[in-house]
Amino acid sequence: xxxxxxxxxxxxxxxxxxxxxxxxxxxxxxxxxxxxxxxxxxxxxxxxxxxxxxxxxxxxxxxxxxxxxxxxxxxxxxxxxxxxxxxxxxxxxxxxxxxxxxxxxxxxx
Ligand code: SF4
Ligand code: SF4
Numbered sequence: 001x002x003x004x005x006x007x008x009x010x011x012x013x014x015x016x017x018x019x020x021x022x023x024x025x026x027x028x029x030x031x032x033x034x035x036x037x038x039x040x041x042x043x044x045x046x047x048x049x050x051x052x053x054x055x056x057x058x059x060x061x062x063x064x065x066x067x068x069x070x071x072x073x074x075x076x077x078x079x080x081x082x083x084x085x086x087x088x089x090x091x092x093x094x095x096x097x098x099x100x101x102x103x104x105x106x107x108x109x
Contacts, residue, residue, distance in 0.1 A: 019067030023105060027064065030101045033093035037061055043085035043095050053078025057085055057095050064102070073106055 028034055043057045044050065056075045063072035076099055083096040 014066045014068075016066065021065055021067040023069050023102070024061075024064040024067070026105060027098055027101050031094055031098040033091065034061060034098055036091045037093060038091060040090060042088045042090060046084050046088045048082045048084050049078045049080050055079055057099065060102070061098075069106070073102065076102060079103075 037058070039058055039062075041058050044055070044059075047055050047057075049055055054075065055078050060072040060075040063069075063075070079099050081096060081099070085095040086093070086097075089095055
């Protein structure tokens with residue numbers, strides 16, 4: 001007999017009152033511009049390494065803010081530090097500098 005039905009997936013709810021986003025706050029101190037990000041995605045669309053790797057600075061910021069550091073860093077692993085995302089950011093955020101700070105904090109670069 002075929003199995004039928006559905007099962008509940010684990011909750012992906014993030015409780016911002018208890019999540020530890022200390023890394024995000026450290027990056028914010030070094031690169032205050034990230035607080036002005038409007039999530040437009042221009043940095044992702046223009047990423048030089050985007051065709052080779054799964055890179056998303058925009059999503060990484062959201063994950064860091066939610067305290068999901070490991071997942072955030074995984075989205076920046078393939079970054080070549082070219083700085084193109086910084087050139088296109090409409091808010092003038094030094095995204096490259098923020099990525100350097102993130103990698104430095106976690107000894108990834
Ligand atoms: S281009 Fe700038 S404003 Fe747009 S998502 Fe990226 S960091 Fe945020
Ligand atoms: S600095 Fe990194 S994230 Fe930004 S465009 Fe270059 S490879 Fe992509």
